[in-house]
Amino acid sequence: MEAWFAADVDKISLKSWDQEQVLSGGHGLMVEGYDPVVKALAKDIDIRLNHRVSKIYYGRNKVKVMVEGGKKFVADAAIITVPLGVLKANLIEFEPRLPEWKVSAITDLGVGNENKIALLFDNVFWPNVELLGVAASSSDACGYFLNLHKATGHPVLVFMVAGRSAHYLEHLSDESAAGFVMSLLKKMFPHATKPVKYLVSHWGKDLDSLGCYSYDLVGIPMDLYDRLRAPIGNLFFGGEAVSMDHQGSVHGAYSAGVMAADNCQRLLLNRGGIIQNVNLASFQVESLQVSSPLQISRM
Numbered sequence: 001m002e003a004w005f006a007a008d009v010d011k012i013s014l015k016s017w018d019q020e021q022v023l024s025g026g027h028g029l030m031v032e033g034y035d036p037v038v039k040a041l042a043k044d045i046d047i048r049l050n051h052r053v054s055k056i057y058y059g060r061n062k063v064k065v066m067v068e069g070g071k072k073f074v075a076d077a078a079i080i081t082v083p084l085g086v087l088k089a090n091l092i093e094f095e096p097r098l099p100e101w102k103v104s105a106i107t108d109l110g111v112g113n114e115n116k117i118a119l120l121f122d123n124v125f126w127p128n129v130e131l132l133g134v135a136a137s138s139s140d141a142c143g144y145f146l147n148l149h150k151a152t153g154h155p156v157l158v159f160m161v162a163g164r165s166a167h168y169l170e171h172l173s174d175e176s177a178a179g180f181v182m183s184l185l186k187k188m189f190p191h192a193t194k195p196v197k198y199l200v201s202h203w204g205k206d207l208d209s210l211g212c213y214s215y216d217l218v219g220i221p222m223d224l225y226d227r228l229r230a231p232i233g234n235l236f237f238g239g240e241a242v243s244m245d246h247q248g249s250v251h252g253a254y255s256a257g258v259m260a261a262d263n264c265q266r267l268l269l270n271r272g273g274i275i276q277n278v279n280l281a282s283f284q285v286e287s288l289q290v291s292s293p294l295q296i297s298r299m
Helices: 035-042 084-088 100-108 148-152 164-170 174-188 224-229 250-271
Strands: 053-059 062-067 072-075 078-080 093-095 114-120 131-134 143-147 156-162 197-200 235-237
Touching: 053 078, 078 250, 084 100, 100 224, 114 164, 114 174, 131 174, 143 148, 148 156, 156 164, 156 174, 164 174, 174 197, 224 250, 235 250
Parallel strands: 053 093, 078 235
Antiparallel strands: 053 062, 062 072, 114 156, 114 197, 131 143, 143 156
């Protein structure tokens, strides 16, 4: 439960924890990551990197987006898809202030934290299984190792840890975090060798995320998702957090983005008198063309 929601079990809503609609087909691992998908979606689009938004003015049929450093962009509408953790931390100032019904929706949804410590070894000393679970006397040392060797052929284990334990590890030095994980691994495999390299994530401290993905807190209001996805004039909202059926997932973020884009386009075309009450065709997954077939491992 804690690994799935990236939160401690005492914070997860018992009433709402199983509301997600799980897709058929089983789990898969993107061997090359999501980079090919992102590149295909970004083709022929004006993308500006390293532009952290600090303030958004909206209303009167215009939106002005201020970026750190003083640069600004003006548009007829905007779609807000920043992570929920960024909205909860008020890192973006809205003028006028977001209405209370929207603010409370942002406040009432939880943001989990799950960190990964990837370990590259010279050789494989573990069995050819998908996961290696860690049993411990306290939840602080619980987690599991994902065996990337089974999917990629490289001798890599990735330790996954969620909730308070994830916060604890990301406040250690990377060396200390890797050392802690190796101490758990050596209890399972006393002859485990030292890693050649290691990488440690810090999603909870990353100012571009401040967490990994959303989950239902205890006492969550039933209309929360309706309020989260609801537009405010010419401001629309997307991202995994507004997807009630597929929150915390890439497909949830994708479908929510398509929905927000369709609604935004419909507003602008109606405003210009181009269409009246016409249902626009949604962007279809089938239209996504990548330069090479996606490599997906079923582990």
